[in-house]
Amino acid sequence: MITWLTATDHKKIGIMYIITTMVFFVIAGILALMIRAQLATPDNDLIPSHLYNQIFTLHGTAMIFFVIAPFGLGLANYLVPLQIGAPDMAFPRLNATSLWLFVIAGIITFLGLATYGGAAAYGWTNYAPLSEISEGTGVGADFWLIGILLASVSTILTAINITTTTFLLRAPGMTMWRVPIFVWEMIATAILILMAFPSLTAVTLMVLIDRHLGGHFFDPAFGGNPILYQHLFWFFGHPEVYVMVLPYFGIVTEVIATFARKPVFGYVGLVISAFAIAGLSIGVWAHHMFTTGAVSNPFFSAVSFLIAVPTGVKFVNWIGTMWKGSIELSTAMLFAVGFLFNFLLGGITGVMVASPPIDYQVHDSYFVVNHFHYTLGGGSMFAMFAALFFWFPKIFGVKLSERLGKWCFWFMFVGFNITFIPMAFMGLEGMARRVYTYPNVEHLALLNGIASFGGVILAIGVALFFVNILVSAFAHVPVPANPWGGYSLEWATSSPPPEFNFETMPPINSRRPLWDAPSTQGSGP
Amino acid sequence: MKTFVGLFLSSTAFGAVILVAYWFVAHEETTGSVLLAIMTAALAFAAVYAVIAERHAHIDGDGQDLTPEDVKGEDLGVYTTHSPYPILLALSCLFMLLGVLYSPILAFAAVVAVLLCLWRLGAESARV
Numbered sequence: 001m002i003t004w005l006t007a008t009d010h011k012k013i014g015i016m017y018i019i020t021t022m023v024f025f026v027i028a029g030i031l032a033l034m035i036r037a038q039l040a041t042p043d044n045d046l047i048p049s050h051l052y053n054q055i056f057t058l059h060g061t062a063m064i065f066f067v068i069a070p071f072g073l074g075l076a077n078y079l080v081p082l083q084i085g086a087p088d089m090a091f092p093r094l095n096a097t098s099l100w101l102f103v104i105a106g107i108i109t110f111l112g113l114a115t116y117g118g119a120a121a122y123g124w125t126n127y128a129p130l131s132e133i134s135e136g137t138g139v140g141a142d143f144w145l146i147g148i149l150l151a152s153v154s155t156i157l158t159a160i161n162i163t164t165t166t167f168l169l170r171a172p173g174m175t176m177w178r179v180p181i182f183v184w185e186m187i188a189t190a191i192l193i194l195m196a197f198p199s200l201t202a203v204t205l206m207v208l209i210d211r212h213l214g215g216h217f218f219d220p221a222f223g224g225n226p227i228l229y230q231h232l233f234w235f236f237g238h239p240e241v242y243v244m245v246l247p248y249f250g251i252v253t254e255v256i257a258t259f260a261r262k263p264v265f266g267y268v269g270l271v272i273s274a275f276a277i278a279g280l281s282i283g284v285w286a287h288h289m290f291t292t293g294a295v296s297n298p299f300f301s302a303v304s305f306l307i308a309v310p311t312g313v314k315f316v317n318w319i320g321t322m323w324k325g326s327i328e329l330s331t332a333m334l335f336a337v338g339f340l341f342n343f344l345l346g347g348i349t350g351v352m353v354a355s356p357p358i359d360y361q362v363h364d365s366y367f368v369v370n371h372f373h374y375t376l377g378g379g380s381m382f383a384m385f386a387a388l389f390f391w392f393p394k395i396f397g398v399k400l401s402e403r404l405g406k407w408c409f410w411f412m413f414v415g416f417n418i419t420f421i422p423m424a425f426m427g428l429e430g431m432a433r434r435v436y437t438y439p440n441v442e443h444l445a446l447l448n449g450i451a452s453f454g455g456v457i458l459a460i461g462v463a464l465f466f467v468n469i470l471v472s473a474f475a476h477v478p479v480p481a482n483p484w485g486g487y488s489l490e491w492a493t494s495s496p497p498p499e500f501n502f503e504t505m506p507p508i509n510s511r512r513p514l515w516d517a518p519s520t521q522g523s524g525p
Numbered sequence: 526m527k528t529f530v531g532l533f534l535s536s537t538a539f540g541a542v543i544l545v546a547y548w549f550v551a552h553e554e555t556t557g558s559v560l561l562a563i564m565t566a567a568l569a570f571a572a573v574y575a576v577i578a579e580r581h582a583h584i585d586g587d588g589q590d591l592t593p594e595d596v597k598g599e600d601l602g603v604y605t606t607h608s609p610y611p612i613l614l615a616l617s618c619l620f621m622l623l624g625v626l627y628s629p630i631l632a633f634a635a636v637v638a639v640l641l642c643l644w645r646l647g648a649e650s651a652r653v
């Protein structure tokens with residue numbers, strides 16, 4: 001136990017990161033089921049409104065700050081040193097500090113539930129002055145702000161660590177233009193974090209100052225400005241979307257190339273598009289503020305449309321990688337393809353809401369809920385499961401059951417689409433997000449009923465994943481170094497890798513060192 | 526020029542371009558211009574540091590034809606495997622924030638703890 005609490009080894013830190021995100025994933029998933037239970041029928045009073053506000057706030061907060069974003073960082077902690085042939089991260093102690101700041105941040109945020117006034121209840125966006133003056137301004141709200149503040153600092157420290165590691169600790173021959181795409185996507189993510197996250201640190205501090213130290217940054221009664229809050233928040237908030245997506249682009253690229261048995265198609269294009277997405281994403285923050293009437297809608301709309309171009313480039317690359325490959329539909333590959341399907345749908349609704357006239361109509365409606373769940377749930381979450389199935393044997397030395405894995409995928413894929421497709425239509429029929437109930441008008445009762453039914457199927461799929469872990473751990477079939485026939489360096493060392501990662505390092509003469517040397521190609525599936 | 530220096534330089538250039546474009550379209554909305562200006566300045570700082578640091582950097586990974594054999598016997602320094610201070614530092618940071626909000630004594634104690642942890646972390650890394 002103590003050896004884990006004091007560990008600075010990047011693999012142990014990565015494992016603790018991933019396990020923590022899985023715990024919060026289950027908690028946030030249960031909160032989502034509670035939301036769907038409340039909304040299953042119109043005029044429902046199963047969950048009281050003040051509790052409902054806490055539930056959707058914690059669901060969003062947990063999924064964004066404690067699941068999807070940190071899973072990418074945790075996986076990078078584990079994989080980046082292995083993929084570039086380094087013995088550890090550049091700053092192991094800083095790395096451990098990031099981990100514990102993150103774990104403590106998650107715990108303190110949820111501890112709000114145990115306080116007298118309950119947890120924060122103003123949505124994950126924490127809009128001021130709502131977060132300063134009305135319900136939910138108790139200790140629970142303070143805990144939320146402290147949690148997010150600590151999480152933001154933790155994320156910045158991790159970004160510094162990842163950039164330094166990839167720039168300085170690559171093995172001999174592993175030039176920048178030979179590192180796997182996952183590493184490139186993490187560099188883009190890290191630089192994006194360095195650009196955007198200081199704004200989050202600042203804005204949470206400012207709300208705390210307003211609440212406790214007599215500040216008036218966002219209080220119009222004293223000359224403060226609530227729109228300032230939205231600027232500062234979304235200057236972080238939109239890039240955060242790509243912090244939650246770029247690592248998953250990397251995962252999908254590695255999985256697709258491995259299971260299509262082909263080199264990544266358009267390596268340079270993938271790298272450039274990653275930086276184009278990261279760069280453009282810092283110029284679009286106020287597309288979340290179209291309806292305030294206080295921002296330049298043409299500027300933010302135009303830049304938002306532009307993001308579709310590098311994202312389209314990535315789709316061409318992924319399809320090109322699969323084209324005429326000898327594709328093996330393993331569970332990880334299924335999840336990667338599921339990601340392509342769902343993320344494309346999320347991207348299309350994204351282009352729609354980037355248009356101010358459409359956004360005025362669907363702003364704060366379930367149409368938007370449909371949109372971002374397709375990108376972050378159907379997109380990132382599916383890629384997260386692709387990563388779990390793909391790298392589980394490397395991390396734990398045990399292969400997950402493929403049979404159960406495929407059941408897990410199909411339940412999740414079908415359940416996800418049944419849950420979230422109806423939400424687009426709810427939104428078009430005028431159902432607002434974040435309301436705890438709705439009247440029995442139009443088709444809202446039917447659509448919500450279908451969505452809640454889909455939620456149960458999705459939950460069964462997720463539960464099957466944890467059943468799979470138990471079953472596979474019990475069976476405990478040991479795996480070779482390279483069970484999937486992968487090409488990057490992490491597959492050159494044993495599963496799990498020894499301390500400091502490599503007993504011997506294969507020569508690195510290309511982007512696929514393991515496919516160059518016949519002896520290390522692995523047993524294959 | 527090494528790739529990562531180019532990365533920071535081009536990020537800075539990109540920040541400057543988007544700042545100018547934003548100023549051109551929406552200069553009456555100052556918040557955005559200020560945010561982009563601060564961000565570009567911070568990137569420029571990192572880029573300048575990268576340019577200077579590059580002069581003294583010998584990075585094995587940049588040797589296109591280097592093999593593991595070539596760097597045998599090179600001193601990689603000592604990698605730590607355990608330290609109790611990261612988790613203590615994180616806890617102290619939490620209590621520092623709680624203290625600022627609710628209890629000056631707690632805040633003071635936590636600041637002392639933060640400084641102690643930082644000092645011990647510094648001493649640890651100096652030892653290797």
Ligand SMILES: [Cu+2]
Nearest residue numbers: 238241287288
């Ligand atoms: Cu956005």
